Amino acid sequence: MKQGNVLIAQGGGPTAVINQSLVGAVLEARKFPQVKRVYGALHGVAGIVDEDFLDLTQETTNNLEQVAATPGSALGSTRIKPDKAFCSEMLKVLIAHNIRYFFYIGGNDSSDTLRIVQEFAEKKEYELISVHIPKTIDNDLVINDHTPGFPSAAKFVASAFSGVNLDNRALPGIYVGIVMGRHAGFLTAASALGRKSRDDGPHLIYLPERNFKISKFLDDVKKVHNRLGRCVVAVSEGIHDAKGNLITTKLTKNVERDAHGNVQLSGMGALADLLTNKIKTNLGIDRVRGDTFGYLQRSFLGVVSEIDQQEAREVGEKACQFALWNGASGSITIHRSGDYSVEYRLDPLVAVAGKTKVMPDEFINKDGTDVTSDFRMYLRPLLGGTMPEAFRLRAPFVKKRLHKKRSKE
Amino acid sequence: MKQGNVLIAQGGGPTAVINQSLVGAVLEARKFPQVKRVYGALHGVAGIVDEDFLDLTQETTNNLEQVAATPGSALGSTRIKPDKAFCSEMLKVLIAHNIRYFFYIGGNDSSDTLRIVQEFAEKKEYELISVHIPKTIDNDLVINDHTPGFPSAAKFVASAFSGVNLDNRALPGIYVGIVMGRHAGFLTAASALGRKSRDDGPHLIYLPERNFKISKFLDDVKKVHNRLGRCVVAVSEGIHDAKGNLITTKLTKNVERDAHGNVQLSGMGALADLLTNKIKTNLGIDRVRGDTFGYLQRSFLGVVSEIDQQEAREVGEKACQFALWNGASGSITIHRSGDYSVEYRLDPLVAVAGKTKVMPDEFINKDGTDVTSDFRMYLRPLLGGTMPEAFRLRAPFVKKRLHKKRSKE
Numbered sequence: 001m002k003q004g005n006v007l008i009a010q011g012g013g014p015t016a017v018i019n020q021s022l023v024g025a026v027l028e029a030r031k032f033p034q035v036k037r038v039y040g041a042l043h044g045v046a047g048i049v050d051e052d053f054l055d056l057t058q059e060t061t062n063n064l065e066q067v068a069a070t071p072g073s074a075l076g077s078t079r080i081k082p083d084k085a086f087c088s089e090m091l092k093v094l095i096a097h098n099i100r101y102f103f104y105i106g107g108n109d110s111s112d113t114l115r116i117v118q119e120f121a122e123k124k125e126y127e128l129i130s131v132h133i134p135k136t137i138d139n140d141l142v143i144n145d146h147t148p149g150f151p152s153a154a155k156f157v158a159s160a161f162s163g164v165n166l167d168n169r170a171l172p173g174i175y176v177g178i179v180m181g182r183h184a185g186f187l188t189a190a191s192a193l194g195r196k197s198r199d200d201g202p203h204l205i206y207l208p209e210r211n212f213k214i215s216k217f218l219d220d221v222k223k224v225h226n227r228l229g230r231c232v233v234a235v236s237e238g239i240h241d242a243k244g245n246l247i248t249t250k251l252t253k254n255v256e257r258d259a260h261g262n263v264q265l266s267g268m269g270a271l272a273d274l275l276t277n278k279i280k281t282n283l284g285i286d287r288v289r290g291d292t293f294g295y296l297q298r299s300f301l302g303v304v305s306e307i308d309q310q311e312a313r314e315v316g317e318k319a320c321q322f323a324l325w326n327g328a329s330g331s332i333t334i335h336r337s338g339d340y341s342v343e344y345r346l347d348p349l350v351a352v353a354g355k356t357k358v359m360p361d362e363f364i365n366k367d368g369t370d371v372t373s374d375f376r377m378y379l380r381p382l383l384g385g386t387m388p389e390a391f392r393l394r395a396p397f398v399k400k401r402l403h404k405k406r407s408k409e
Numbered sequence: 410m411k412q413g414n415v416l417i418a419q420g421g422g423p424t425a426v427i428n429q430s431l432v433g434a435v436l437e438a439r440k441f442p443q444v445k446r447v448y449g450a451l452h453g454v455a456g457i458v459d460e461d462f463l464d465l466t467q468e469t470t471n472n473l474e475q476v477a478a479t480p481g482s483a484l485g486s487t488r489i490k491p492d493k494a495f496c497s498e499m500l501k502v503l504i505a506h507n508i509r510y511f512f513y514i515g516g517n518d519s520s521d522t523l524r525i526v527q528e529f530a531e532k533k534e535y536e537l538i539s540v541h542i543p544k545t546i547d548n549d550l551v552i553n554d555h556t557p558g559f560p561s562a563a564k565f566v567a568s569a570f571s572g573v574n575l576d577n578r579a580l581p582g583i584y585v586g587i588v589m590g591r592h593a594g595f596l597t598a599a600s601a602l603g604r605k606s607r608d609d610g611p612h613l614i615y616l617p618e619r620n621f622k623i624s625k626f627l628d629d630v631k632k633v634h635n636r637l638g639r640c641v642v643a644v645s646e647g648i649h650d651a652k653g654n655l656i657t658t659k660l661t662k663n664v665e666r667d668a669h670g671n672v673q674l675s676g677m678g679a680l681a682d683l684l685t686n687k688i689k690t691n692l693g694i695d696r697v698r699g700d701t702f703g704y705l706q707r708s709f710l711g712v713v714s715e716i717d718q719q720e721a722r723e724v725g726e727k728a729c730q731f732a733l734w735n736g737a738s739g740s741i742t743i744h745r746s747g748d749y750s751v752e753y754r755l756d757p758l759v760a761v762a763g764k765t766k767v768m769p770d771e772f773i774n775k776d777g778t779d780v781t782s783d784f785r786m787y788l789r790p791l792l793g794g795t796m797p798e799a800f801r802l803r804a805p806f807v808k809k810r811l812h813k814k815r816s817k818e
Contacts, residue, residue, distance in 0.1 A: 010579070013580070014575065014576050014579045014580070037807075039807055040802070040804070043579075051807075051809040051810065051811055051812075052806075053806065053807035054802060054804040054805070054806060054807065055804050055805050055806070055807045056802070056804050057804075058804050058805050059802060059803065059804040060803075063800065063802070063803055066798075066800035067800045067801065067802055069800070070575065070798075070799045070800045070801070071572050071575055071576075071799075072572065072575025072576050072578065072579050072799075073575075073579035073580075074579075074801060074802050075579075075802070076578065076579045076580075077579040077580050078580070079580065092811065093810075093811060096810040096811050097807070097810060159709060159710040159711050160705050160709055160710075162710040163480050163481065163704075163705065163708035163709045163710040164704050164705070164708050166423065166479065166480055166481025166482075166708060166710075167423050167480075167481050167704050167707065167708040169481065169485065170419070170423045170452075170481050170482035170483075170484075170485045170486040171422070171423070171482075171485075171486050171487070171488065175704070194710070268678065268681070268682050268685065268698075268699060269677065269678010269679065269681055269682055269699070269700075269701050270678065270682060272677070272678055273677050273678055273679060273682075276677065289677075289703070289704065290677060290678070290703075291678075291701065291702075291703030291704055291705065292678050292700065292701065292703075293700075293705070294698070294699075294700030294701075295572075295573050295576050295584070295698065295700055296569050296572065296573070296700060296702070296705065298576065299572035299573050299575060299576040300568060300569055300572045301568040301569075301571040301572040301575075301603070301797045301798075301799055302568050302712065302796075302797035303711065303712070387711075388710045388711035389475075389479075389710075390479045390480075390481075390710055391472065391475035391476045391478070391479045392476065392479070392483060393449070393463060393465070393468060393472070393476055393483050393484070394468065394469075394472055395449070395463040395464050395465050395466075395467050395468040396463070396464050396467050397461075397462065397463060397464070398446075398448055398460075398462035398463065398464045398506070400460040401460065401502075401505040401506060402460055402501065402502060402505050403460075
């Protein structure tokens with residue numbers, strides 16, 4: 001194989017395990033004799049045009065292992081979407097530093113960036129192997145059974161809803177939790193894994209795969225509240241009406257967009273406040289609370305699925321193995337091969353780049369307000385063996401002596 | 410000691426370890442021969458007037474231990490503040506069920522409730538021992554070194570800020586996180602324990618112990634942003650101006666109050682949205698994000714300090730020991746006796762009831778935007794030995810070959 005240097009970068013939103021993939025790739029790449037140096041670019045493609053590289057060949061294994069267990073993108077990330085001029089600059093830098101193997105850890109926007117760079121290199125007849133290492137908490141990469149980063153974020157969301165369900169049971173009322181997920185509802189759906197008893201919340205789950213109607217939402221909440229005296233609701237930040245208009249933009253005057261044209265959804269509490277105000281105004285229920293889980297769900301230190309850690313490490317290793325043993329470019333994809341086991345494949349970059357997977361119909365119930373057992377079976381093994389559980393008292397009631405009726409709080 | 414039944418109830422906001430105190434009291438109470446039955450009242454004082462009691466004598470030890478490790482109030486809670494008529498009804502029920510030992514797990518509002526009930530019983534010459542078991546994530550009970558529930562919530566807040574700091578470092582900008590705490594800033598201050606390196610956030614911490622000025626806040630943020638290119642800010646939901654007006658109420662038309670007269674602060678994202686909009690408008694910084702930690706910080710399943718678990722268990726046990734060996738009413742208080750060790754005392758209910766402790770001056774820096782080392786020394790042992798840590802790469806930079814300048818994102 002071609003002698004030269006390896007460059008690794010991280011793009012898009014950080015996850016709990018993105019550094020596992022980085023470290024998996026670095027440790028594996030350092031073993032190959034044709035690799036002179038292993039560089040890390042700071043802040044993704046931005047650091048490439050700027051020649052901001054760390055020499056990861058000169059990093060201790062101990063520190064790499066500690067970084068692997070740390071959430072966030074250790075190299076820094078970027079939301080830049082490179083145009084042709086940008087790609088031309090990137091290639092100049094890759095050539096100047098004799099980069100022959102380029103690994104980019106990211107989601108579908110990042111894999112598209114990699115595809116453009118690779119095509120550009122081929123046009124210039126510069127020998128370059130590019131491998132996309134999958135990562136996204138949205139779980140929306142096509143071909144893949146699931147995506148590293150998603151299981152840990154799902155564990156956070158399930159644990160959060162398990163906790164707020166207990167809180168809501170102790171002090172009854174309505175609780176609305178807003179979960180990340182622009183087009184795909186996987187992460188919001190993960191809230192269902194926080195349930196244990198039949199009357200546990202979330203009692204309603206709203207996904208971007210279905211159209212959202214405020215009037216139906218209010219009816220749904222009212223029904224659950226009438227039945228249980230409380231209601232916990234999981235809502236995706238990406239919910240939209242039948243015309244595809246985001247519910248969030250209905251009240252936000254200045255819509256912010258990133259370089260990929262995506263409307264800014266996280267980092268504000270507007271959607272939760274809109275929905276809780278609608279409930280207060282229309283249903284006349286006193287205790288209505290809303291939280292937006294925000295950045296905690298992708299960055300929280302200490303909540304991680306060990307399955308996710310292992311797989312994130314493996315996709316980094318596999319990227320090196322495909323590139324350095326086989327000289328093949330492409331995108332690493334994860335395939336479920338058993339209950340539970342996975343295998344990794346290398347698919348063409350074009351097959352993954354820029355495409356978005358959403359929840360299949362068999363994961364969503366008929367009413368569009370819950371997930372199915374198929375989804376629960378799909379997600380459960382990904383959460384790993386350390387998912388905490390909630391228990392409740394099972395003691396019998398004491399016979400009343402004054403026969404008083406239950407007061408209304 | 411008087412033969413009779415024991416009644417235990419939980420009041421106010423749930424915590425991660427409030428069930429440890431419940432189970433500590435139940436298991437201890439079941440050992441005493443003068444105790445016939447151990448009852449648990451559902452939803453605090455509401456369940457007492459309603460005679461909604463579980464017979465916890467008929468609960469397995471295994472299930473009690475599992476409930477102890479579960480966050481939330483297993484018996485349910487209440488925000489009701491009993492008036493005299495309510496207390497009269499409560500006492501009728503206590504007498505009807507021959508309750509001679511009454512334990513109420515709660516904060517300063519709950520301890521005040523207990524004080525009123527106890528005074529009422531004494532007036533009626535009904536022999537009753539009442540013991541307040543401390544609990545609050547706000548850490549605002551007087552006399553106590555700290556309060557069960559606070560260390561676990563503090564661990565959540567420190568872990569959350571440690572994570573969002575990494576996220577903010579990867580994708581630089583401004584991040585504002587809103588933390589619970591009406592009058593006392595302890596929980597917001599806990600964000601400082603998420604730092605490791607000198608440039609780690611939170612870079613600014615705003616507490617209700619100091620007056621908040623928007624103009625100074627904007628200046629502070631600008632200074633940090635100029636220096637580091639990013640800024641992470643921790644803000645207490647209870648921040649107020651020099652006149653004592655809450656910053657939150659400046660934009661909320663319909664202020665909601667609970668039975669204790671407290672303005673509703675949690676369960677909405679308005680304060681974060683106000684502050685991030687001010688930054689966007691006044692400082693012209695692009696990437697400004699705000700999260701409100703909301704109910705997650707007191708209910709999240711799986712994030713708990715083992716020190717907090719042990720102490721919450723012990724205050725429940727001690728309450729029983731003081732009541733059943735010594736026949737003494739009062740409030741259990743926690744005192745730091747070493748580095749790190751504690752002892753428990755019984756103080757008069759009036760000494761704790763309805764009073765609020767805030768952060769002492771020596772815990773807050775001169776500028777009012779950070780905590781001191783004294784505070785960090787105070788809090789660190791409470792977080793326990795399982796507090797996760799964040800690591801960063803330490804590899805050297807690669808020499809530039811094209812000598813390009815760092816582009817602006």
